[in-house]
Amino acid sequence: MNKEKIEVEKSSGNIFRDLELPDPEEHLAKCRLVFIIDDIITKRRLRRSKAAKILGIRKSELSDLLDGLFRDFSMTALFSMLEKLNHEIEVVVHQKPADPLPTEAPLSTSTDNLRKDSVTGP
DSSP: OOOOOOOOOOOOSOHHHHTTOSSHHHHHHHHHHHHHHHHHHHHTTOOHHHHHHHHTSOHHHHHHHHTTOOTTSOHHHHHHHHHHTTOOEEEOOOOOOSSOOSOOOOEEEEOTTSOEEEEOOO
16 A cells, blocks of 8 residues: 655635635635526526526627636626626625634625525635
8 A cells, every 4th residue: 555645735715815826815706606607507497508698698608607717707797697697796894803814705696586595705
């Protein structure tokens, strides 16, 4: 049996920060919004062509978005897509504690049946 040691590094909770990518907090927030958009499309069983039409974007743009190529999409554009999917956006801002812990800025969406999907991130 090979007893090779494996180095393990504890995550910061943001993979984009861990990978030292630019604007990791914004990228994580966008990623979470894209997951919500994908979840809505999947639950509604929309084909990508129909979903793209609803969102007002090309099918190729939707494919890029859902395939993780969303850096060029603004937060405003993602919020607009959620609104086009009949979801309200609520942004909650809290004062940071004096002794900073990993911060979280809740983002939540409400579905037509009042079910809430909650997302947290820096």
